[in-house]
Amino acid sequence: MNQSTETEIRIVLVEPSHPGNIGAAARAMKTMALEHLYVVNPKRYPDPQALWRAAGGDDVLENAVVCTELADAVGDCHWVVGTSARQRRIPWPVLTPEALAEEVGGRPGQRICILFGREDSGLTNEELQLCNAHIEIPANPVYPVLNVAMAVQVICYALYRGHTDSPPLVWDRPPATIDAFEALMARLDRVLTDTGFLHAGQPGQAATRIRRLLTRTQLDETEVAILHGLVTHIEKSSR
Amino acid sequence: MNQSTETEIRIVLVEPSHPGNIGAAARAMKTMALEHLYVVNPKRYPDPQALWRAAGGDDVLENAVVCTELADAVGDCHWVVGTSARQRRIPWPVLTPEALAEEVGGRPGQRICILFGREDSGLTNEELQLCNAHIEIPANPVYPVLNVAMAVQVICYALYRGHTDSPPLVWDRPPATIDAFEALMARLDRVLTDTGFLHAGQPGQAATRIRRLLTRTQLDETEVAILHGLVTHIEKSSR
Known part of the structure; x- marks a missing residue:
């Protein structure tokens, strides 16, 4: 266990092709109060498209750690999960985004890595086998392929919801008796x-x-x- | 109640500026098995950017209904909700995406509209007052501003994930349009x-x-x- 009680959640984009997706992922993270972005071996980065799509998540983008090897992003972490659209030949434990949030809540003080794969081919089998569990976003069986930054948004949303209570009704007048x-x-x-x-x-x-x-x-x-x-x-x- | 038991969910983008967001919304919908996209008074559309970002949701994009007035998109619907980031002076009932899914589950056979506002300024007060309820995506108070297509993805995901089986509303008369x-x-x-x-x-x-x-x-x-x-x-x- 880490000494700190603060959980660190890293979002790791593995070999993204489009810089716009890196920026969009940074923005998605920022809206859900996450800040640790890692980018492994991006095809085009830095790039104005990334900054433009980051909008108010520009600080997350600027603090992003770029590495050439996945091992550099995950090495010092305690728990690694990877997003996967399809069932592998040797099945891994599969979590929904909500179950992931539960798991993360049960690991205070740990450094947790969440891997997102390439736009066209996702994570390799080798990368998926590095993971403690896989995450599958429930989706339309006919076309379950979320854009990678969209997948980041959904996962980050589930994590944010995981430890936030639903907002109480805000009303401007007292209820009538x-x-x-x-x-x-x-x-x-x-x-x-x-x-x-x-x-x-x-x-x-x-x-x-x-x-x-x-x-x-x-x-x-x-x-x-x-x-x-x-x-x-x-x-x-x-x- | 309506004769049909099929609920129709319309995603309505109100005056989007960037065609990329229209395409990305179409893809987000497709991944969550929704198909009825309405676009009110888009700034640039059709546009190759929209088609590119739609990816496998190109059929949703091609079937999108473009109108010049919001009334044309919502007029024949039974229940309208709008996404809103901020609390108004006179607050409306606010639903989380999950509570929205519950509500939708309780309205079989109805036509339901979900409104998403402009990239820079959201929905106007007048548009919000047209709504039966507002939706707020729980988010980082420091920067709660999701990209509009990201908001579509999160809402559609919540709808796809659905609802604990709350009993459908039983009513003796059809809902007014x-x-x-x-x-x-x-x-x-x-x-x-x-x-x-x-x-x-x-x-x-x-x-x-x-x-x-x-x-x-x-x-x-x-x-x-x-x-x-x-x-x-x-x-x-x-x-």
């Missing part, structure tokens, strides 16, 4: 009956349907006030 | 202004809050008819 809601409904029923929209004695389905409409969206206090205003408007108009 | 809903809203606005409830020229927050209330609960056809009846009631009462 049931009492406040029922008072509104009672007044609405009365005014709609008095003014002839609902028929006294046989309100029929309309009253129930209006209630269903307003109950299934939890009203906030301001909405209750606006609807009271509307009821007053109907009341006054029909005098 | 967006066109029917917008016609109701336009008439409601007009009558509430003519009769003095909303002030012409400065409708203020009340109009937006009423819209938010009625968008976040997807209306069915009977509810739209009842609300039309109520608007007629207000109109006649104030004569």
Whole structure:
């Protein structure tokens, strides 16, 4: 185990052909709060296309480590996984992106490498056999081939989701109480009956349907006030 | 409920600047088994960049519907959601990609639109207020700005991964289309202004809050008819 409790996640692009994909991967990482990018033996790099596609992830791109051998990127790591689209002859343990996030969460303080292969041919068998596990992104069997930077985005998203709770609902007004809601409904029923929209004695389905409409969206206090205003408007108009 | 049990999911790119992003979105959709791409008022399209980035998603790109108005893409849909990076002044219900997948799973047979905004400025407030809910991709608060095609990939992935089997919504009436809903809203606005409830020229927050209330609960056809009846009631009462 590493002394640090900080997990280091490295995204390793193995022999990418297109510099745009390197930049796009850097941006994808940045949006998911990852920063350690390694690029093994890129065909064209540095390149203006990479910088352009990196957008606000330019710092990740600038700090990227370029190496000539995969061993230089993975050597000091504790756990290595590689993305793979197809099942190999000798199957490896295969993780979904979400299962990967679980695994990473269970390895605090480790340096973890995630390998992404070439645009046209992915990772070689030798590279895949270097891995502790493989990752497969569930995809359309007819065409499961994600662009490499897209695959980086999906994996990084799953990792970010892995240790982030879903955001609580943000709302600008307090929710109305049931009492406040029922008072509104009672007044609405009365005014709609008095003014002839609902028929006294046989309100029929309309009253129930209006209630269903307003109950299934939890009203906030301001909405209750606006609807009271509307009821007053109907009341006054029909005098 | 709709006769068909097949849910149709439309990915709608609103005024994309870069043709590469249109192609990349088509590929992202294809990898996640989605096929209905709409492009509203693209700056450069068709374009060889789009085709190149589409790769094996070229059929999705070729079948894409290009329109000049957003209304043409969403009008016959039943439920519309839009991606948004920031919280608005009047907040809308916000879904994570996974919660979106749950919601979609609960709407069999509906036509569902997912809107993605411009590269530089996203969706306008007006476009966001057309939506029944907003989607926010959980991301690095320091830089949460995913490339638009990357956002398409993440959302489509979440949809493909699907939902724990939440029971489908059972309802007694077909959902209203967006066109029917917008016609109701336009008439409601007009009558509430003519009769003095909303002030012409400065409708203020009340109009937006009423819209938010009625968008976040997807209306069915009977509810739209009842609300039309109520608007007629207000109109006649104030004569």
